[in-house]
Amino acid sequence: MTELQRLREAFRSALDLPADEPVDELRYQDNEKWDSLAHMSLVAAVEDEFSVMIDTDDVINMSSFAEAVRILGKYGVDVK
Amino acid sequence: MSVFTLSQASKEEQLVKELSALTEHHRARCEPYDRILSASGFTSASSIADLPWLPVRLFKTLELKCIPDDEVFKVLTSSGTTGDVSRIHLDKAAAAEQQRRLAATVQTVLGSKRLPMLLVDTKAMLKDRRSFSARGAGVLGMSTFGRDHVWALDHDGEVDLGAIRGFLDKHGDQPFLIFGFTFLVWLHLYEVALAHGLDLSNGILIHSGGWKKLIDQAVSPEEFRDRLRRVGLTRVHNYYGMVEQIGTIFLEGPNGGSLYCPDFADVVVRDPETWAELPPGEPGLLEVVSTLPTSYPGHVLLTEDLGVVHGIDDGDWPGKRFSVLGRLPRAEARGCSDTYRGAA
Numbered sequence: 001m002t003e004l005q006r007l008r009e010a011f012r013s014a015l016d017l018p019a020d021e022p023v024d025e026l027r028y029q030d031n032e033k034w035d036s037l038a039h040m041s042l043v044a045a046v047e048d049e050f051s052v053m054i055d056t057d058d059v060i061n062m063s064s065f066a067e068a069v070r071i072l073g074k075y076g077v078d079v080k
Numbered sequence: 081m082s083v084f085t086l087s088q089a090s091k092e093e094q095l096v097k098e099l100s101a102l103t104e105h106h107r108a109r110c111e112p113y114d115r116i117l118s119a120s121g122f123t124s125a126s127s128i129a130d131l132p133w134l135p136v137r138l139f140k141t142l143e144l145k146c147i148p149d150d151e152v153f154k155v156l157t158s159s160g161t162t163g164d165v166s167r168i169h170l171d172k173a174a175a176a177e178q179q180r181r182l183a184a185t186v187q188t189v190l191g192s193k194r195l196p197m198l199l200v201d202t203k204a205m206l207k208d209r210r211s212f213s214a215r216g217a218g219v220l221g222m223s224t225f226g227r228d229h230v231w232a233l234d235h236d237g238e239v240d241l242g243a244i245r246g247f248l249d250k251h252g253d254q255p256f257l258i259f260g261f262t263f264l265v266w267l268h269l270y271e272v273a274l275a276h277g278l279d280l281s282n283g284i285l286i287h288s289g290g291w292k293k294l295i296d297q298a299v300s301p302e303e304f305r306d307r308l309r310r311v312g313l314t315r316v317h318n319y320y321g322m323v324e325q326i327g328t329i330f331l332e333g334p335n336g337g338s339l340y341c342p343d344f345a346d347v348v349v350r351d352p353e354t355w356a357e358l359p360p361g362e363p364g365l366l367e368v369v370s371t372l373p374t375s376y377p378g379h380v381l382l383t384e385d386l387g388v389v390h391g392i393d394d395g396d397w398p399g400k401r402f403s404v405l406g407r408l409p410r411a412e413a414r415g416c417s418d419t420y421r422g423a424a
Contacts, residue, residue, distance in 0.1 A: 029153075036220055037206060044227070055192045056183050059224055063176075 003079040006049055007072070011065060014038060014045035028063040050077045082188045083181070083342040084331075084397035091399055092128055095346055098371045099131050099379055100124065106377035109146035113377040129348045129357040133367050133382040136324050140164035145376045147171045158214050158323035166324055174375040178327025179224075181372055185329055185342050186225050189317055190284060196251035197226020198244065198283070200260025200269050202233040214323065215261065215289075222259045222286065232260070232268060239268050241276065248278060255282050261289035262318065266299065273311040281312030288319045288329075292406060301403070305336050320404050324378050328370040333396030339404070340397045345370040347402055349389050350382070363388040363405055384408050 001009070011023045015033040028034050034042070043059050046052075046068060052075040054062070062068050069079045086094065103125075107114040113134075122132040138144065141164070145152070153175050156168040170178070205216045223229055230247040234240040247256075258280070260269065265287050273280055285308070291301060299307075301318070308316055320339050321329035330339040330347070341347055348367040349358045358364045366387035373379045386405040395401040 040220075040223055040229070047227070053194070053227070056187060056190075056194050056225055057180075057192065059194065060179050060183055 003050075003072075003077060004069075007046070007065075007068060007079050010045040010049045011042065011068075014042040024065050026065045046072070050075070052077060081184070082397070083184045083344070084188060084333075084340050084399070086343045087398045088392045088400060091341075091343065091346060095128055095344075095369065095371065096125060096131075098344075099128065099369060102371065102374065102379045103131065103377075105374070106146050106379070110144055110377050112142050113144055113146075128346055128369055131369065131380045133380045134377065136166070136322070136381045136383050137164070139166040139168060139324050139376075139378065143167060143169075144378075145169035147375045151375075156217075156323050156326055168323055168326060168378065169376050170326070171375045174372070177374070178372050179221075180327075181342070181344060182221065182327045182329065183224065185331060186222075186286065189286075189315070189331070189334070190225055190257060194225060194227040195255055195257040195284070196228045196230075196247070197223065197257040197259065198230050198232055198247050199223065199226075200232045200258060200264050202235060202237050203231045204235045204237070217323075218261075218288070219259065226257045226259070233264075239272050241272065244269075244272070244278065248280075252279060252282060255284060258283045258285040258287075258313075260285075260287055262287045262291060262304070263289060263293040266294055266297075266304065270308055270311060270313075273313075279312050280308075281314070283313050284315040284317070285313055286317050286319065288321070290406075291404075295406075302337070322368075322381075322383070324381055325368055325370045325373060327372045328368070330368075330402075333401065335396050337403075338390050338395055338401030340395065340401055341399050344372060347387065347389070347400055349387055349402070352408065358389075360389040360391055360400075365408060366402075366404065 008023050011026065012019060012021060015038050017033060026034065043054055047054055050072060058071045062071055072079050107117055117132055120132055125131045147169060151171045152169050153172045154170045158166045199219055201219050205213060230243050232240060232244050294304065305316055316336065318332040319329040328345045330341055333340050346369050349364040350367055351358055352365045363386055366383045366385045367381065368383060369380045371379065384407060386408055387402050388405060389400050389402045392400050
């Protein structure tokens with residue numbers, strides 16, 4: 001699996017979305033599944049998947065799938 | 081990076097400007113607020129204490145917001161002792177900003193890394209994810225600052241000693257975060273740690289929620305700190321905040337005994353009869369000011385809590401340091417909001 005596929009999977013599993021649900025355009029709280037409680041599960045899922053530890057500021061800034069891609073770049077994970 | 085940097089003189093200069101601008105911003109966008117201010121005869125402020133305050137309970141009786149309906153991103157509610165509910169309207173910008181400022185405030189004592197986190201509460205509280213209690217929302221907000229979260233209480237609210245032990249075995253040898261409501265920390269962590277010899281010496285405790293229940297048990301804030309030290313917990317920070325100024329918390333300094341105001345906030349203690357500002361040492365009604373409420377006119381609020389300023393520019397961090405002494409008896413508090421309701 002590519003990094004992009006792995007990130008999509010992490011989003012779907014943390015947010016309890018169907019396997020074929022497109023997530024690339026997802027934004028925090030635009031989808032009802034992505035609320036503040038799910039956000040902590042999502043952060044944990046992304047951390048586990050890519051073996052990184054995300055700082056507080058980045059947890060707060062991770063407000064969309066695209067932001068997650070950008071933030072992971074800071075931690076040396078090239079998502080594409 | 082700290083958000084506790086400004087001396088009182090610099091803060092006064094900066095906040096008068098910013099809060100005066102916010103006052104005008106809100107007046108132009110919130111008609112009931114403008115009417116209240118017109119009735120009060122307010123024109124301009126030359127000090128923080130001059131700024132026109134609203135009684136906090138006004139948010140329970142009036143819809144006060146400065147954004148159009150289609151820009152409302154979140155409506156926060158808090159149930160007060162009266163059963164009435166405050167409704168606080170945030171747009172996207174205000175919601176994001178309050179979270180960032182809260183993070184900056186807490187990071188002053190935690191640093192930028194998220195620490196393993198022991199929550200002195202029960203996950204059952206988050207069961208209904210559509211309507212968290214104020215307690216649930218507080219826990220959830222704070223959980224951003226932690227990782228590998230472990231709940232110290234089980235679903236029935238009983239101490240989960242196994243979970244606490246497991247957490248300490250895994251994370252106890254490095255800094256970790258403990259968060260909980262003051263009374264729960266006392267009852268379900270301190271007493272358990274004491275009874276079972278748990279080592280909490282790498283813990284940083286952040287707690288809130290009022291002292292009333294502890295004072296009923298004859299435990300003062302000083303004794304709370306002293307006793308926690310016996311289970312190794314020396315880094316302890318109480319905080320004071322309210323949903324009507326979401327994102328702003330007044331945080332206890334490293335040496336304890338006082339709450340401090342972040343650079344974007346301040347407190348004023350007022351005589352409950354004359355409303356005049358009281359000098360350090362004299363207890364009165366607590367007013368809280370903050371630049372964060374941009375989507376609703378909550379930047380200058382008279383609370384129903386009694387407080388006292390202990391000193392200015394003479395503590396762990398610059399600015400005012402103060403304590404909250406408890407609630408004002410209800411009958412007296414009603415007087416002030418009636419004044420404003422009449423004006424509105």
